[in-house]
Amino acid sequence: MSDEMLELGFITQAQYDEAMADTDAVYERIGLYDIDYQEANATTGSYFSDAVYEQVKQDLILAGYNETMAETLLTSGGLRVESTLDPKIQNILNEEYADASNYPENVKWYLNYALTIISPDGTKNNFSKENMMTWFKQNQNKKFNLIFSSQDDAYAAVDTYRSAMLAQLGVEDNADNYEETISMTPQPQSAMVIEEQNTGYVVAMIGGRGAKEGRRTLNRATSAKRLPGSTFKVVASYAPALDSAGKTLATVYNDAPFNYADGTPVRNWYKTGYRGIQNIRSAIRDSLNIIAVKNITVITPRLGYDYLLNFGFTTLTDGVQVGNEIKSDVNQSLALGGLTYGVTPYELTGAYAAIANGGTYFLTKLGEMPMNVQMKLLRALQENEIMRLGSSQPRKIDVRVIAATNRDLKEMIDANEFRSDLYYRLNVVNLEIPPLRERKKDIIPLAQHFLNQFNAKFKTHKTLSPYSCKTLEEYNWPGNVRELKNTIEKMVILSDEDIISSAELWSSESSLIKDNVQLGNIQLKTILEQIELKYIREYCSLYGTLEKTAEKLDMNLKTLSRRKKHLEEKYPRSENL
Numbered sequence: 001m002s003d004e005m006l007e008l009g010f011i012t013q014a015q016y017d018e019a020m021a022d023t024d025a026v027y028e029r030i031g032l033y034d035i036d037y038q039e040a041n042a043t044t045g046s047y048f049s050d051a052v053y054e055q056v057k058q059d060l061i062l063a064g065y066n067e068t069m070a071e072t073l074l075t076s077g078g079l080r081v082e083s084t085l086d087p088k089i090q091n092i093l094n095e096e097y098a099d100a101s102n103y104p105e106n107v108k109w110y111l112n113y114a115l116t117i118i119s120p121d122g123t124k125n126n127f128s129k130e131n132m133m134t135w136f137k138q139n140q141n142k143k144f145n146l147i148f149s150s151q152d153d154a155y156a157a158v159d160t161y162r163s164a165m166l167a168q169l170g171v172e173d174n175a176d177n178y179e180e181t182i183s184m185t186p187q188p189q190s191a192m193v194i195e196e197q198n199t200g201y202v203v204a205m206i207g208g209r210g211a212k213e214g215r216r217t218l219n220r221a222t223s224a225k226r227l228p229g230s231t232f233k234v235v236a237s238y239a240p241a242l243d244s245a246g247k248t249l250a251t252v253y254n255d256a257p258f259n260y261a262d263g264t265p266v267r268n269w270y271k272t273g274y275r276g277i278q279n280i281r282s283a284i285r286d287s288l289n290i291i292a293v294k295n296i297t298v299i300t301p302r303l304g305y306d307y308l309l310n311f312g313f314t315t316l317t318d319g320v321q322v323g324n325e326i327k328s329d330v331n332q333s334l335a336l337g338g339l340t341y342g343v344t345p346y347e348l349t350g351a352y353a354a355i356a357n358g359g360t361y362f363l364t365k366l367g368e369m370p371m372n373v374q375m376k377l378l379r380a381l382q383e384n385e386i387m388r389l390g391s392s393q394p395r396k397i398d399v400r401v402i403a404a405t406n407r408d409l410k411e412m413i414d415a416n417e418f419r420s421d422l423y424y425r426l427n428v429v430n431l432e433i434p435p436l437r438e439r440k441k442d443i444i445p446l447a448q449h450f451l452n453q454f455n456a457k458f459k460t461h462k463t464l465s466p467y468s469c470k471t472l473e474e475y476n477w478p479g480n481v482r483e484l485k486n487t488i489e490k491m492v493i494l495s496d497e498d499i500i501s502s503a504e505l506w507s508s509e510s511s512l513i514k515d516n517v518q519l520g521n522i523q524l525k526t527i528l529e530q531i532e533l534k535y536i537r538e539y540c541s542l543y544g545t546l547e548k549t550a551e552k553l554d555m556n557l558k559t560l561s562r563r564k565k566h567l568e569e570k571y572p573r574s575e576n577l
Contacts, residue, residue, distance in 0.1 A: 047205050048202075051205060051346075084199075109148045111182070112182070113181065118177050197352075207223075231337065235307070235348075235352070236305075237334075261331075266293045278291055302330055305330045375419070380397065403426050443472050444464075446481060447469070463499055467501065467554060491505065536563070
């Protein structure tokens with residue numbers, strides 16, 4: 001190059017001679033620069049930077065660069081790349097992943113191992129971790145799986161295997177005769193992706209637990225495919241149903257025995273019983289398998305599959321040959337995450353972020369909101385943006401707000417306790433829900449719903465007797481649905497029998513009659529208790545024994561005995577009632 005520049009007259013002879021004299025020094029400086037650059041960039045980097053590297057590389061390839069050219073651009077410092085990383089969130093994530101208390105106490109270690117043995121003639125013999133596992137299964141332990149209870153155990157296995165391979169090749173056990181790579185990964189493993197749903201920006205990422213041992217190593221957040229299980233119910237079954245199949249959160253299905261198309265029963269996560277009629281809202285909350293499968297059966301697995309593709313999943317299959325079988329994820333088990341290959345945390349996070357961006361915010365206890373918070377809510381509704389705590393920049397939001405209160409907001413406006421502009425901003429569609437005492441027909445369905453919940457929670461099989469249902473319907477429920485729910489939970493816990501009787505509902509432990517209800521100078525509760533005692537005695541006299549009386553009254557024997565004793569002690573002079 002210098003010769004051509006001299007011939008063309010771009011440099012003088014003196015400049016040429018000076019440049020040639022400095023040739024050795026130039027190459028020395030280049031070499032020193034390369035060493036300095038490599039040392040400066042010898043860090044393992046972060047999983048986030050690894051993900052950015054791969055993303056930019058793929059973008060460059062799509063733009064027309066080959067892989068070598070793309071990597072050269074990325075490593076030579078010729079590009080300026082700006083990312084979406086939020087350092088604060090990433091630091092929090094790093095700290096949590098480094099905290100040993102967040103993981104099980106008994107850490108296990110997965111061994112990654114490679115061995116190269118050099119024969120006396122210079123031949124290199126390579127052995128992988130798979131070779132190691134095969135040797136151990138054949139010679140020592142059929143259940144050997146490269147997972148160890150401690151790192152010392154892993155190193156001991158490495159020593160055993162290396163010695164065996166050296167002996168097999170007739171090579172002396174000398175450090176000069178072999179090369180090996182050893183790394184250990186703590187188990188169980190984990191990965192996490194945090195995404196800002198309003199923008200789609202990934203703000204933090206962790207690709208694995210434990211020390212990162214190199215650049216662009218396995219990133220479990222973007223590359224490791226795992227079966228998603230119940231997390232797939234929302235994106236595969238319910239999202240398409242709610243978005244385009246005419247279903248709502250109030251749509252109901254019967255949680256009852258149900259089979260896949262091939263006759264295989266669908267199993268719920270709880271082992272015994274079924275919960276009966278359930279809406280989609282409760283099915284999502286309680287992760288009910290049968291309802292998720294029934295729903296995708298109705299809307300068709302094809303619709304669920306197409307929605308998943310639109311969500312950005314790239315690892316799904318439809319008619320792909322795997323071994324001797326043709327695999328397809330277009331089936332009913334798609335609702336439960338039954339996939340051929342699985343999905344990555346990165347793509348699953350993106351799907352949920354898409355749902356959250358257009359979600360619904362249910363604001364309870366609107367009437368208790370302080371005036372300064374009311375002003376902030378009004379601004380958020382008017383401008384469609386919020387200011388996060390600690391931030392100086394507003395963020396756009398796309399949500400629907402539903403607010404609820406048990407107070408008279410118009411009276412609060414008159415008393416200057418609630419902003420009128422916020423009231424009129426929220427009062428687009430006004431739904432007034434009557435108290436439970438005004439909708440008696442809802443009491444038993446609600447009671448049955450709560451009973452199913454608590455039976456599942458406490459692993460019981462309680463039912464309501466006809467008389468107990470009548471008792472529930474006749475009560476005024478001043479505490480509305482919450483009181484009903486608490487009453488049912490109490491009965492499931494305290495009832496001695498599987499059938500909850502009317503007497504148990506009216507007992508002193510869970511009375512549905514309030515002590516402040518009076519008739520003249522005599523409490524109504526007192527009158528009813530004395531009448532109750534009278535009839536208990538008459539039934540005992542009629543049937544002869546307490547056991548037969550309990551049977552006829554549809555009561556638990558212990559409950560009846562306890563109740564009779566309590567009333568007789570409370571009203572010792574009521575024999576003639």
